[in-house]
Amino acid sequence: TGRSQPDSSMLIAQITDLHIRPRGKPAYRVSETNALSERALDVVARLLPRPDLLVITGDLTDCGLPEEYALLRAMLDGLGLPVLVVPGNHDRRETLTAGLTVDPRQVLDGGFVQFVADLGPMRLIGLDTLLPGKSAGALCATRLAFLDKALAEADGKPVAIFMHHPPFDCGIRHMDAIRLLDGAQEFAAIVARHPNIERILCGHHHRPIVTRFAGTIAQIAPSVTHQVTLDLSEASPSTFHMEPPAYLLQSFRESAGFVTHTAYVERFPGPYPFVLDADYPGSH
Numbered sequence: 001t002g003r004s005q006p007d008s009s010m011l012i013a014q015i016t017d018l019h020i021r022p023r024g025k026p027a028y029r030v031s032e033t034n035a036l037s038e039r040a041l042d043v044v045a046r047l048l049p050r051p052d053l054l055v056i057t058g059d060l061t062d063c064g065l066p067e068e069y070a071l072l073r074a075m076l077d078g079l080g081l082p083v084l085v086v087p088g089n090h091d092r093r094e095t096l097t098a099g100l101t102v103d104p105r106q107v108l109d110g111g112f113v114q115f116v117a118d119l120g121p122m123r124l125i126g127l128d129t130l131l132p133g134k135s136a137g138a139l140c141a142t143r144l145a146f147l148d149k150a151l152a153e154a155d156g157k158p159v160a161i162f163m164h165h166p167p168f169d170c171g172i173r174h175m176d177a178i179r180l181l182d183g184a185q186e187f188a189a190i191v192a193r194h195p196n197i198e199r200i201l202c203g204h205h206h207r208p209i210v211t212r213f214a215g216t217i218a219q220i221a222p223s224v225t226h227q228v229t230l231d232l233s234e235a236s237p238s239t240f241h242m243e244p245p246a247y248l249l250q251s252f253r254e255s256a257g258f259v260t261h262t263a264y265v266e267r268f269p270g271p272y273p274f275v276l277d278a279d280y281p282g283s284h
Contacts, residue, residue, distance in 0.1 A: 016203030058088025058164030069099025137165025
């Protein structure tokens with residue numbers, strides 16, 4: 001008929017590092033993580049157009065306690081959006097899966113909390129980088145094989161990989177010491193073999209950071225709670241600031257590709273129309 005086909009598209013909200021605490025207990029005695037996380041989820045729930053999916057890239061809770069997951073479950077169950085998760089170093093796998101409503105696309109084989117989701121024109125892969133008892137992350141042979149298989153079965157579709165621990169150095173020394181360490185080289189080799197990987201999307205560092213990695217783009221989402229201090233000195237202290245919380249909104253359209261927006265949770269004055277003053281020289 002000569003009529004063009006509709007442009008297939010999808011919208012993914014990514015939030016990270018919620019650090020939910022038992023009721024009435026702020027994280028590190030300062031950060032009101034429950035209220036901040038609830039506010040971020042409320043903002044995501046009211047987005048228009050509505051996201052097709054919410055992905056949470058780890059540190060859902062601060063201590064992995066049943067009470068913390070129960071509080072988070074109440075927030076997520078009222079969200080009205082499908083949710084996929086991967087754990088962070090502050091999570092506990094068994095308590096997480098017992099305490100949350102688990103989406104059927106979550107893959108729990110081998111005790112790991114991962115996912116594979118074909119959404120519109122894309123394949124989304126979630127990797128479990130948790131190393132119990134450690135702040136740094138790891139990918140063992142089992143998890144690397146899971147990734148390899150999920151990529152092989154993508155059949156050339158554009159892919160986004162979600163994980164908690166970033167696989168690269170960012171220059172904040174104390175965070176580089178606890179990034180993905182074990183299995184990082186093997187992970188890079190797998191990624192390099194698959195040019196259809198559009199993004200590697202991480203959490204953990206509580207800062208917006210972007211770099212090239214193994215032939216693709218790797219990006220860290222800022223936290224919806226507190227942010228790690230931006231200090232690139234050799235002796236950077238392990239501290240945080242109450243900078244504005246933010247999240248990532250991933251947009252994919254076949255005609256435009258994969259586009260990432262950083263969006264702030266807080267409300268600011270506006271919107272205002274771009275109206276030029278009659279006396280402004282550029283208006284004539």
